[in-house]
Amino acid sequence: MTRPQPLGAPPAPVPAGADERVAAIRAGLGGRALVFVGMMGSGKSAIGQRLAARLGLPFVDADAEIVAAAAGMTIPEIFAKYGERYFRDGERRVIMRLLNCGQIVLATGGGAFMDPRTRERIGERAVSIWLDADLKTLMKRVRRKNDRPLLHTDDPEETLRQLLETRRPVYELSDIRVESRDEPQDVMVEETLGALAAELPRIDAMRRAAQKKDFTKAMTHLHPGRAQAEQGATHRETVHVALGGRAYDILIGSHLVEEAGERIKRIAPGAACAVVTDENVARLHLPALEDSLKKAGVRYSTIVVKPGEGSKSLATFGRVCDEALAAKIERRDLIVAFGGGVVGDLAGYVAASLRRGSRFVQIPTTLLSQVDSSVGGKTGVNSAYGKNLIGAFHQPSLVLADVDVLRTLSLREFRAGYAEVVKYGLIGDKRFFEWLEADADAVFHSRAEQICAVAVSCETKATIVARDETEQGDRALLNLGHTFGHAFELLTHYDSERLVHGEGVAIGMACAARFSARLGLCAQEDARRVARHLASVGLPTEIRQIPGWDEDVHAIVSAMYQDKKVEGGALTFILMRGVGEAFIAKSVEPAEVLGFLNDEFARA
Incomplete structure (x- = not known):
C-alpha cells in the first residue's frame, strides 16, 4: 500500500488524465482525508476503494488494520474473546492514528462514528461521507457473509433495524450524505464524486467560520445538534x-x-x-x-x-x-x-x-x-x-x-519516554511508526495524542504479555534496543546525568537497526529511517553522544553478557527485518558484534 503523506505536506500530483472535477476535489480537500461512515453493508469499502483509485489516493480499510494489529484475529474472534468495548477502544485508536498519517480514503466500521472522540478527530482531519442504505438493501448485502458479530442474534433483521434506527441520527452529523442503492459500484462512485464537488465549497465556508472563535455556532448551523453531541467526548x-x-x-x-x-x-x-x-x-x-x-x-x-x-x-x-x-x-x-x-x-x-x-x-x-x-x-x-x-x-x-x-x-525525560513509544512501532506496528513520523510533535504537546500513544503502546505490550507472561518466548521482543542500551547504562554506572534509560534505548534501537542492516537482514534505508526519526525529536542515536564515553568495544560486549536474555552463555539480540518486523536472534556470534561495534567507532 502507498504510504500516506504527512499532514501539511504538498498533496500528491493528480493522476495523469484525471478530469477537471477530480482536480477540483483534490484541491478542495486541501490535504484532508476522506472518511466513509455508515452501516455494515452500505458499501464503504467497495466504493471507497474505487473512489480512492479515481482520486489517486491511498485506500485504507480500518477493519483490516484492526485485524492486522490483533495479530490476525478476525473481528468476530475479537468480539468473542474480548467483547465489543475492547474492540471499540482499539478501533478508535486505529482510526486516530490513520488520520494522522496524511491524505487517504478511509472506510470505517459501522460503529466507529458513534464514538464522540472519533467524530471529533474525523471533523478535524477529514471530510466524512455517509453512505445511507435502507434496511432492505442492507439485509440483502449482509446475508452474503457471516462475519458480522452484532448480527449473531435470533433475529438479525430486527437487530439490524434497531441498530439503523439508533445510529441514523449520528450518521446525519457527517459532512456529506450519499444514498447507497443497488446500482453498479462505478455509478455510486460517480454520485459520490458529484456530491463532493457540490458540497466541498459549503463545508469549507462553514469551517472557516468555525475558526473565527464561533465554533459552537458554526457547527450548530452546519449540523444541528452536532455541538451537543460532541460535549460527550471524554479523555x-x-x-x-x-x-x-x-x-x-x-x-x-x-x-x-x-x-x-x-x-x-x-x-x-x-x-x-x-x-x-x-x-x-x-x-x-x-x-x-x-x-x-x-x-x-x-x-x-x-x-x-x-x-x-x-x-x-x-x-x-x-x-x-x-x-x-x-x-x-x-x-x-x-x-x-x-x-x-x-x-x-x-x-x-x-x-x-x-x-x-x-x-x-x-x-x-x-x-x-x-x-x-x-x-x-x-x-x-x-x-x-x-x-x-x-x-x-x-x-x-x-x-x-x-x-x-x-x-x-522535563523535555529530556519526555523524550526518554518517547523512545519506548517508538519501540512499539518498530517491533510490530509499522502503521504506528508512520503515525509517529507524521506528527511526533503532537505527541509532545497534545493531550489527545498522548492518550492515544500511551494506549496503543500499552495495548501492544498487553497483547504480548498475555501470550508470554514470563518471557519464555516473544515477550523478549519488548527488549528491542535494550541489549545495547543496558550495556551502556551499566558502563556509565547508571549515572542519569550522563544517560537515562530512554536515551540508552534510543541509541540501542538505532544500533540494533544498523546491526540488522550490516547483517543483511534489513535495508540500510530502514536503519537510517529509525535513526532519523529518533534524532528528529532530539534523542541520541550514536554511542559517541554519551557524555564522557571512554569504554572500548570489548567492555560493551562484556557488559552484554550480563543481559538477562543470555542463554547458555550465548548472546541474544532483538533485530529487524524492516520497520515493524522485529524478531528474536539467538546465539549471535560475538565476532559479529565486535565487528559492528568497531564499525560504529570508526564511523564516529
Whole structure:
C-alpha cells in the first residue's frame, strides 16, 4: 500500500488524465482525508476503494488494520474473546492514528462514528461521507457473509433495524450524505464524486467560520445538534491485560490521580496502602494523591526514596520493606507505586516479597513508565553485575496512567519516554511508526495524542504479555534496543546525568537497526529511517553522544553478557527485518558484534 503523506505536506500530483472535477476535489480537500461512515453493508469499502483509485489516493480499510494489529484475529474472534468495548477502544485508536498519517480514503466500521472522540478527530482531519442504505438493501448485502458479530442474534433483521434506527441520527452529523442503492459500484462512485464537488465549497465556508472563535455556532448551523453531541467526548482509554485470574485494566486519561482513592477502594474495599514514591514526585504530586486517599477513607502511609537508578538497590528494597511492615501493611493491603520506572520496579518487587506477596497498584508518572514499565508485571532491582537481574514477575491489580502529570516532566525525560513509544512501532506496528513520523510533535504537546500513544503502546505490550507472561518466548521482543542500551547504562554506572534509560534505548534501537542492516537482514534505508526519526525529536542515536564515553568495544560486549536474555552463555539480540518486523536472534556470534561495534567507532 502507498504510504500516506504527512499532514501539511504538498498533496500528491493528480493522476495523469484525471478530469477537471477530480482536480477540483483534490484541491478542495486541501490535504484532508476522506472518511466513509455508515452501516455494515452500505458499501464503504467497495466504493471507497474505487473512489480512492479515481482520486489517486491511498485506500485504507480500518477493519483490516484492526485485524492486522490483533495479530490476525478476525473481528468476530475479537468480539468473542474480548467483547465489543475492547474492540471499540482499539478501533478508535486505529482510526486516530490513520488520520494522522496524511491524505487517504478511509472506510470505517459501522460503529466507529458513534464514538464522540472519533467524530471529533474525523471533523478535524477529514471530510466524512455517509453512505445511507435502507434496511432492505442492507439485509440483502449482509446475508452474503457471516462475519458480522452484532448480527449473531435470533433475529438479525430486527437487530439490524434497531441498530439503523439508533445510529441514523449520528450518521446525519457527517459532512456529506450519499444514498447507497443497488446500482453498479462505478455509478455510486460517480454520485459520490458529484456530491463532493457540490458540497466541498459549503463545508469549507462553514469551517472557516468555525475558526473565527464561533465554533459552537458554526457547527450548530452546519449540523444541528452536532455541538451537543460532541460535549460527550471524554479523555479516557482502557486497555485490558488478559491474564485470567490476574487480569487487570490500564486506565489512561486525565484527572486519574484525583480519582485514585475511589478506584483503589473499589478494587480492595477496606484495604490500607503504602505509597512508595520519590522525592521529586512527592514534591509535585503527592498532595493530590493523599487528598484523594483521604476523601475515599483509605488508610495510607508514605515511603519516600531518592530519585534515580540508585534507588533500585537491595539496600533501598530492604528499607522500603521494613517501613511497609512498620506501617502494618498486611497481605490483603496494597502497595502503591507512585512514580517513574524506578519506583514502579522497586515498589512492585516489594509487593511481590512483602508477606510473600501483596497486591499493588501502579500510578506511573513518566511517559516511559506509562507506556512500558508499569505494564506486564516485571519488578526488580539492579545489581553491580547488571540491570534488573534481581526481581520477580508480579502483576499489578490496576494501572492508572494520568497524562496530566506528564506536564511536569522535563523535555529530556519526555523524550526518554518517547523512545519506548517508538519501540512499539518498530517491533510490530509499522502503521504506528508512520503515525509517529507524521506528527511526533503532537505527541509532545497534545493531550489527545498522548492518550492515544500511551494506549496503543500499552495495548501492544498487553497483547504480548498475555501470550508470554514470563518471557519464555516473544515477550523478549519488548527488549528491542535494550541489549545495547543496558550495556551502556551499566558502563556509565547508571549515572542519569550522563544517560537515562530512554536515551540508552534510543541509541540501542538505532544500533540494533544498523546491526540488522550490516547483517543483511534489513535495508540500510530502514536503519537510517529509525535513526532519523529518533534524532528528529532530539534523542541520541550514536554511542559517541554519551557524555564522557571512554569504554572500548570489548567492555560493551562484556557488559552484554550480563543481559538477562543470555542463554547458555550465548548472546541474544532483538533485530529487524524492516520497520515493524522485529524478531528474536539467538546465539549471535560475538565476532559479529565486535565487528559492528568497531564499525560504529570508526564511523564516529
